[in-house]
Structures are given as structure tokens and as C-alpha cells.
Amino acid sequence: xxxxxxxxxxxxxxxxxxxLAFGAGTAAAQSTTDGAIGGxxxxxxxxxxxxxxxxxxxxxxNKEATGTTDDQGRFRIAALQPGNYTVTINATGFSAFxxxxxxxxxxxxxxxxxxxxxxxxxxxxxxxxxxxxxxxxQQDFSSNVNQVSINNLPINGRxxxxxxxxxxxxxxxGTFGLIxxxxxxxxxxxxxxxxxxxxxxxxxxxxxRTRISYSISQSAIREFQVNTxxxxxxxxxxxxxxxxxxTKSGTNDFHGDAFYFQRNNKWGARNPRSFITQxxxxxxxPVAFKPVDVRHQFGGTIGGPIKKDTAFFFFSYDQQxxxxxxxxxxxxxxxxxxxxxxxxxxxxxxxxxxxxCPAFTGTSNPSRSGTTxxxxxxxxxxxxxxxxxxxxxxxNSISGQVPRRGDQKLFLPKxxxxxxxxNTFTAT
Numbered sequence: 001x002x003x004x005x006x007x008x009x010x011x012x013x014x015x016x017x018x019x020l021a022f023g024a025g026t027a028a029a030q031s032t033t034d035g036a037i038g039g040x041x042x043x044x045x046x047x048x049x050x051x052x053x054x055x056x057x058x059x060x061x062n063k064e065a066t067g068t069t070d071d072q073g074r075f076r077i078a079a080l081q082p083g084n085y086t087v088t089i090n091a092t093g094f095s096a097f098x099x100x101x102x103x104x105x106x107x108x109x110x111x112x113x114x115x116x117x118x119x120x121x122x123x124x125x126x127x128x129x130x131x132x133x134x135x136x137x138q139q140d141f142s143s144n145v146n147q148v149s150i151n152n153l154p155i156n157g158r159x160x161x162x163x164x165x166x167x168x169x170x171x172x173x174g175t176f177g178l179i180x181x182x183x184x185x186x187x188x189x190x191x192x193x194x195x196x197x198x199x200x201x202x203x204x205x206x207x208x209r210t211r212i213s214y215s216i217s218q219s220a221i222r223e224f225q226v227n228t229x230x231x232x233x234x235x236x237x238x239x240x241x242x243x244x245x246x247t248k249s250g251t252n253d254f255h256g257d258a259f260y261f262q263r264n265n266k267w268g269a270r271n272p273r274s275f276i277t278q279x280x281x282x283x284x285x286p287v288a289f290k291p292v293d294v295r296h297q298f299g300g301t302i303g304g305p306i307k308k309d310t311a312f313f314f315f316s317y318d319q320q321x322x323x324x325x326x327x328x329x330x331x332x333x334x335x336x337x338x339x340x341x342x343x344x345x346x347x348x349x350x351x352x353x354x355x356x357c358p359a360f361t362g363t364s365n366p367s368r369s370g371t372t373x374x375x376x377x378x379x380x381x382x383x384x385x386x387x388x389x390x391x392x393x394x395x396n397s398i399s400g401q402v403p404r405r406g407d408q409k410l411f412l413p414k415x416x417x418x419x420x421x422x423n424t425f426t427a428t
Contacts, residue, residue, distance in 0.1 A: 032195045032234055033246050035104040038076035039112040041069050041089060048073025049116060052091035059084045059101070060251035062309045063418050080104045081424075082223055082246055089114055105144045106246045107225040107235075141229040143167045150221060158261070158297055158318075160218040161191065161206055164243055167226045178205065181228045181241030188240035194247055194428050206243075213408065217318035219259060219301050220412045222248045247428065249416045250312030254304035265293040276329045276400050286329075291401060293324040299410075306415075314414040322406035328399045 037056055041049040052069040056077050069075045069091075082104050089097040094116040104110050145163045155162055159177070164170055169182050178186030191198040191206040193216055198207050208215040224245035227235050235242045270290040278287045303314035417425040 032192060032244055033081075033106060034079050035082055035106055036076055036078040036080055036109045037085065037087060037102060037104060037112055038074070038109050039114060040073045041075065041091070041114050041116060042073060043094065043116055044118060046115075049091050049094065052089055052094075052116075055088045055090075056080065056085045056102070057088075059086055060253075061249075061312065061416075061418065062252060063424075064421055066421070076109070081249070082106045087112060089116065091116060093119060095119060105146065105225070106223055107142065107227070107244055108144065141169075142225055142227045142231060144223060144225050146223045150218060150223070155218070157213050157295075158218045159214045160216070160221050160224070160245075161214070161243055163224075164226045164241070167228060167241075169228055170226070170241065179241070181226075184240040186240065188238050190235070190238035190240070190242045191245075192243070193245045194426070196428075198245075213320060213406070215410070216245070216247070217299060217301075217316050217410050217412060219257060219299060219318065220247050220314075220316035222246050247412065247414060248301065248303060248314050248316075249414060249426075250303035250305060250314045252305050252308050252312075254302070256300060256302035258298075258300035260298040261296075263293070263295040265290065274327065276327060278396065289327065289400075291325055291327050293322075295320065295322040295324075295406075310418055312416045314412075314416075316410070316412040318410040320406065320408050324404055324406065325401035326404045328402050 041052045041054075043049055048069070048071075050069055050071055050073060052073075052075070053066060054068065054075045054077060055064060055066045057064045058081060060083050061081075063081075065077050065080065067075050067077045084100075085102045085104055086098065086100045087102050095118070097114050097116055099112070099114075102110060102112060143166065145166065149163060149166070150160060153163065161179075162177070164179055165172070167181070171180050172178070173180035173186035179189065180186050181189065187205065189206075198215065199205060200207055206215075222245075224243060227242040227244065231242060235244065270288065274289050274291065275286040276289040278285065297318070297320045299316070299318035301314065301316045303312065305311070306313055412428065414426070414428045419425055
């Protein structure tokens with residue numbers, strides 16, 4: 001059976017578009033979701049060592065990557081998933097060098113300069129601390145918020161991006177959660193998660209900022225980088241800051257956690273400006289009020305191997321139940337105390353529901369105590385006490401607490417597949 005040339009052309013075009021889209025997405029992900037290790041290898045006299053083999057192995061997944069030093073003794077192993085790595089360097093005539101727990105952070109090049117020993121036994125550096133070394137190879141103004149900070153620093157509402165306020169030059173912008181970097185509007189920031197756009201369709205605001213607490217659970221974030229100035233080209237687009245986060249992944253060991261947080265305003269003081277208007281013994285007056293605000297946040301994560309050293313899974317669940325009714329009140333009751341308002345007696349209101357009060361000047365207003373100066377000309381419209389009471393009772397019926405909830409459920413499944421030493425497939 002023959003195929004029409006037009007069909008072949010259409011299929012080829014679709015395949016080309018798919019390849020271009022996939023390639024572009026891969027290139028972007030490689031530049032914004034990983035890190036690198038780089039440095040210089042020298043001998044004991046300080047001369048550079050050429051053609052040394054550098055092998056790095058992820059201590060959580062055992063994935064390896066290799067490279068060699070150039071004619072200046074330099075090496076750089078890129079496209080490394082954030083985590084702890086073991087670095088091994090071998091060169092002819094020199095002892096093997098091994099250093100464990102070399103920390104790779106998202107968006108950073110971890111520097112590692114090594115002096116090899118001549119021949120003999122191999123050298124192993126055992127690092128017990130997981131703090132990253134000082135980065136001297138990049139000129140950007142950026143800060144990294146790692147897992148230790150995310151897990152241990154207190155935060156209101158578990159909105160992980162608020163940790164960006166730890167960055168020098170970052171301040172709150174308004175009362176809705178925006179952050180300003182270097183004095184630039186919070187509408188000019190960029191927020192990415194795993195290399196994907198995490199901004200709302202309108203304005204450059206983080207997704208969910210004004211409607212839900214967050215769109216990615218704090219327990220699913222491994223770490224994130226905050227770029228504030230002079231960052232490299234892959235972080236372009238926005239004039240403000242760039243918050244670039246990566247989520248957790250599965251490893252060769254099963255791991256997980258669970259959490260539950262409760263917040264109840266019964267445990268706190270009343271807002272001194274919180275009042276509602278109530279009918280107290282026939283008099284409508286402002287009354288101190290403490291609205292309900294109860295929040296429950298719970299969930300957990302689990303991750304592990306599908307096939308050891310090859311495929312891994314991770315899953316995050318996060319749920320919030322919040323009851324925080326709005327407060328409706330009315331305060332424009334001064335009309336009852338105005339000099340041009342009079343309450344009609346039953347005799348005055350016998351013929352019509354709204355009658356005309358006689359003009360008065362400097363007379364006592366029955367709705368208030370004391371003498372007031374009324375208008376010299378004209379008449380005031382009168383209301384019966386029944387009409388006033390019914391109106392105020394209606395207003396009182398729609399004031400007070402107005403039902404309002406903030407419930408949400410968040411799921412984050414993730415699969416990582418190490419196809420080979422140079423290719424990895426990730427689906428989130």
C-alpha cells in the first residue's frame with residue numbers, strides 16, 4: 001500500500017516539531033535544574049596534571065559521570081543532579097585521589113582543586129560535614145536555600161518561596177506575599193520549578209499567590225536558588241529576581257516523612273481593631289470580636305527505587321483545611337444622631353409610613369440627648385422607630401461572620417530514569 005506524499009510530509013513535520021520541542025525543553029532543564037563540579041588538578045610541585053581521569057558518582061543513586069583534565073589541568077563535570085557526590089581522580093604515575101560528600105547545588109559550580117601525590121597508596125578524603133565550599137568561579141549575586149534550611153527554619157503557612165527573604169536585598173512587596181529584589185517591583189520576578197514556568201498567566205507572580213497558599217508543597221522541594229543580579233543568560237526574561245527550585249527525587253534507599261501543623265487563633269490575642277455591630281439592649285453599638293481562624297496542614301512524602309541504580313520514584317501529598325470566616329460590619333450609624341433626623345411618633349405616622357417632620361431650629365432632637373442646632377429652613381424626613389429597628393435588625397442579620405474557607409490538595413508524582421551515564425529522563 002502506497003502512502004500519499006502529503007502524509008509523509010505532515011508526519012515528518014510533526015516529528016521535527018516534537019524533536020525541537022523536546023530538545024529545547026531538555027536544554028533548558030539541563031541549565032536550570034542541575035549543577036557542576038570543576039577545578040584544577042596539580043602535582044606536589046604545583047604543575048598541572050593533564051589527561052587525568054575524573055569520575056563523579058552520586059551517593060544516592062550511584063549514577064556516574066566522567067571527564068578528563070585539559071592541557072591546563074582543568075576539568076568540569078556538568079549536568080549533575082543536586083546532591084552529594086564522591087569524586088575520584090586517577091592519573092598515570094600518581095596516587096588515586098578520592099573525596100566524598102562533595103555537595104552539588106542547583107545552578108552552581110562546586111570548585112574542587114586537587115594536589116595529587118606521587119605513586120604509592122591512594123588518598124581518600126573523608127568529609128563529615130555536608131556544607132558546600134565557597135564558590136569562587138561564578139560572579140553572579142545568588143543564594144542557595146538548601147534542605148537543612150527548608151526543614152528547620154520556621155515559616156508561616158509553609159510557603160517555601162518566602163525563604164527567599166533570607167537573600168540580601170530582598171524585602172516584602174505589599175501585603176499579598178510578593179517579594180521585591182533590589183527595589184524592583186515583585187511583578188517583575190521569575191519563578192521556576194524543575195526548569196518549568198511556575199508563574200501565573202497574568203503578571204510575573206508565583207502560581208497560587210493570591211488564591212491558594214502554594215502550588216508546590218514545601219516537603220517536595222529539595223532546594224532552590226535565588227538569583228538577584230548579574231546571573232547568566234539561562235535565567236533571563238525578568239528584570240527582578242529569579243527563584244529557581246528543584247524537587248526531590250527517589251534514591252536507592254526508601255525514604256519519606258510526614259507532617260501535621262495546626263494553627264488556631266484561640267491561642268492568640270484578639271486584633272484590637274476587630275469589631276462587629278450588635279443590638280445590645282435595643283442599642284446598636286460596636287462590640288469587640290475575635291473571628292475564627294483555624295488551619296490544619298498535613299501530608300507526607302515517599303521515595304525509593306523502582307530498579308536500583310536505574311529508575312526511581314517520588315510522591316508528595318499535601319492538604320490544607322482552613323476555616324477563616326470574613327467579618328462583615330456596618331458603622332454608618334451617625335444618621336441617628338443627626339439634628340435633621342427625627343423619629344416619628346405613632347400619631348405622626350398614622351397616615352403614611354414616611355411623613356414630614358416640622359422644621360426646627362435649636363430644639364432638642366428626641367434621638368439624642370442635649371440641644372443641637374438644626375437647619376433654619378426646610379424640613380427633615382421622619383422615620384418611625386419600627387422602621388429604624390427593622391432596618392438595623394436586617395443589617396445586623398447580614399453582619400458578623402461570613403463563611404469563607406481555604407481548602408486545597410496538592411499531589412506531586414515524579415519518576416527519574418537513568419538511561420545511561422549521559423542521559424536521564426525525568427517526568428513530574
